[in-house]
Amino acid sequence: MASPTEEMDAASLTTAPREEGSAADSVTLPRLGPLEMLRWAWRQLTSMRVALILLFLLSLASIPGSLLPQRSANTDPTTVTDWLAKHKTIGPVLDKLQFFTVYKSVWFSSIYLLLFISLIGCILPRTAQHLKVLRKPPPAAPRNLARMPAHFRWNDTSGTSIEDKLSSAEAALKKKRFRVVRGTDADGGGWVSGEKGYLREAGNLIFHLSLVGILAGFAIKGYYGYQAKVVISEGESFSNITMDYDDHTFGGGVDPMKLPPFGLTLNKFTATYEPNHNAPDYGQARDFTADVSYKSSLSAPEKKATLKENSPLSVDGVSVYLSSHGYSPVITVRDKNGKVIVDHAAVPFFDSGALGVGSGIYKVKNGYVDKFDSPQDLGLSGIFVPDYPGAMIPGLGAVSLSPVAANPALVLTAYTGDLGPNPGVYTMDVTKAQQVKLPNPVEPTNPAVVLTLDKGKNTVALPDGTGTIEFDGVKQWAQFDLNHDPSKMLVFVSAVGIVVGLIGSLGIRRRRVFVRVRPADEQDTVRVEVAGLARAEDARLRDEVRGVGRGLRPPKAGVQK
Incomplete structure (x- = not known):
């Protein structure tokens, strides 16, 4: 608590009139300029907290797309019309707010773009920092190893020299895939420091980079990809042009005049059904098969193929799926x-x-x-x-x-x-x-x-x-769904990267093991200490340290924890 004198001094400072031209009049509060504001906004956007908030908002914004019918080539276009006819009050409002084209709406795209920028801003600095860490050797052994969560020590009376003991410790750590450095102490002893698990952080970075890759893949698909539906009867053909499509959705970067120039003819369609009238599954389809002929261009030789529901045809980067009949x-x-x-x-x-x-x-x-x-x-x-x-x-x-x-x-x-x-x-x-x-x-x-x-x-x-x-x-007619997705390989590699990154970040443990050997008071005796430290909670750290110590300790040597 302030004394009465201090309170009086504080009151005089706040109530006393200021003289014109005094130093107090020249003091102004600092203001952020445009550049500082941009830096502050960038730091906020690239923080992990904001990235998590944007990821939550993106998942929240996807809910209307799963609850409401969407205008896309993968759905029946009449579903939106029927929904609007049944909800004449709220329907036009939701339509103006782009709730029937959620994944192409301005607000969904804005969240998507901000999340993409935020993840890149979070990951790239961490990647550069991790690359520096990968080149750094393990730190020197601390002076007091007894403070480590896993610590063992004993006196070795076998007559083995300090250098031989340190060499054995170095070999044992290298055998366990530790990165090892070695040093000496002022008292004539020495130490060996080993560290492993560098790929744990690499797995974390691979996971986040793969997440960025998937987001980028979806963006590439939405801009450069397209989907279309074609219904043709037996003996009829279609060419890969917009005039032959029954329905289509093009990305903003797709030129309708530059589609792959292939053609396809439905030669025969075969459908088989459950034949027993008394069976509960009577009339259900057993197999659909479409025998087609196709050309990758007008001058290319004709090829034949058989399409099934889960066996598409790939022509010039376009996947042709058999979807209905x-x-x-x-x-x-x-x-x-x-x-x-x-x-x-x-x-x-x-x-x-x-x-x-x-x-x-x-x-x-x-x-x-x-x-x-x-x-x-x-x-x-x-x-x-x-x-x-x-x-x-x-x-x-x-x-x-x-x-x-x-x-x-x-x-x-x-x-x-x-x-x-x-x-x-x-x-x-x-x-x-x-x-x-x-x-x-x-x-x-x-x-x-x-x-x-x-x-x-x-x-x-x-x-x-x-x-x-x-x-x-x-x-018989068959419906073919055409899908051109230039991001398939990127999304596939990113999906594999997410799994690999998760395995690495969850399965790899970042551990440090230190071995210090000092001369003891007795002749032909050395003091050996083995300790370990983990970057996160690690239930198997003591077993790792005990395994290193077991290879250095004579059979009859007592261990002090």
């Missing part, structure tokens, strides 16, 4: 004069029910000429049934007995009129069209038009004799 009913449309308007069009029908039942549409621009010779659009909305039971089941509609196309049937609904200028590939706008009533060749009493491949039941006539629709057959 279905049926493509084939139809032919003729006008009232018998002229072919649509010739054997195979349109993929996508699954909308169990056992391979799918739905799809056919659109023919100006494909219908009414009785007044006025051309109109023709739209056909269909349901494909692989194994038709022979009749529509009341209350269930179009059902299939199995996923195998044993008795295929096509259920059609026709529309004529204006289908819009660009109604889309798999959608059809019928708001300005009229439904056309068609006769049913299979079930005359059923309003749904059912076509089968049986003769006389595969053709339906358009009204007023304006044309016909023929169900010609069935093909």
Whole structure:
């Protein structure tokens, strides 16, 4: 506590008026300039505490990406549209905040970039420091080894000289892979210092460098990589151009005009299923196989390959995966004069029910000429049934007995009129069209038009004799997912590095073992001390030190701890 005199002096210093021009008036508080502020911000950003906070924020920012549907080539684009339709209040708000493109959003990218910079700023100085430590020899033995957590000493009366004892200690430590230095004491004795476990810190650095490598790999993939989906029917081909993609996602650094110029043809698709109707797993797929032909360029020779779900094809750095399949009913449309308007069009029908039942549409621009010779659009909305039971089941509609196309049937609904200028590939706008009533060749009493491949039941006539629709057959389609990832090798090496780094940092122990030999009071006797020190908690340190001492101690020598 301050004395009354000190309190009075302090009060006089704070209340006494200052004279103009005094030294106190010239004192100003230090202010950080722009350069100092940048240095302070850099030190904060590159601290391990901030790196951990950013890593936590990154994991927190990833949660919306796993809970909400995302606009990407790997997901159905209609899922986002359906979600927004169901949540009309909060949906537009989340859309503006980029919650449906989380991994490409500004806020996620900012956290990602800051974490990347923070880790580099943390690791590079530590790497340089560790490289210096690797070149340093072990430290000299301390004067008082008894303070070490593992310490043993004894008097050696075997007559072995100090030099021989130190040489034996040096050889024993080198045999245990210690880095060794040797020195002498002023009293005529000497010491040997050994250290090992330098790779423990190296493992820690490898782990963090590999983490940076994985982050860099994801960034490279997001910028230079791309994904796409292609649906093709048997006998059809596609070229690796954006016009042939059904869906795609390109990174910012991808030039759509410079994609690898390969092409692929689906020769045959084979699907096998569980055959037993009474088995609980009846209808489940057993195997999918796509036999394809491909060329790496127009002038390259054609090659053949077989794709399975877990056996992709790699062409020019692009991995082609077999991801889905279905049926493509084939139809032919003729006008009232018998002229072919649509010739054997195979349109993929996508699954909308169990056992391979799918739905799809056919659109023919100006494909219908009414009785007044006025051309109109023709739209056909269909349901494909692989194994038709022979009749529509009341209350269930179009059902299939199995996923195998044993008795295929096509259920059609026709529309004529204006289908819009660009109604889309798999959608059809019928708001300005009229439904056309068609006769049913299979079930005359059923309003749904059912076509089968049986003769006389595969053709339906358009009204007023304006044309016909023929169900010609069935093909199978397969969906191929294309993935170009230039960071695969970097991510693979980094993943291996993370495992190696963890093994090194957790399995390697940083240990120091010291041996000091001094002359004792008795003749032909030396004083031997062995001690050890670990950089972290090490339950096996005493065993290590005891093992070194056991090789130096005579069999009958007593040990003092």
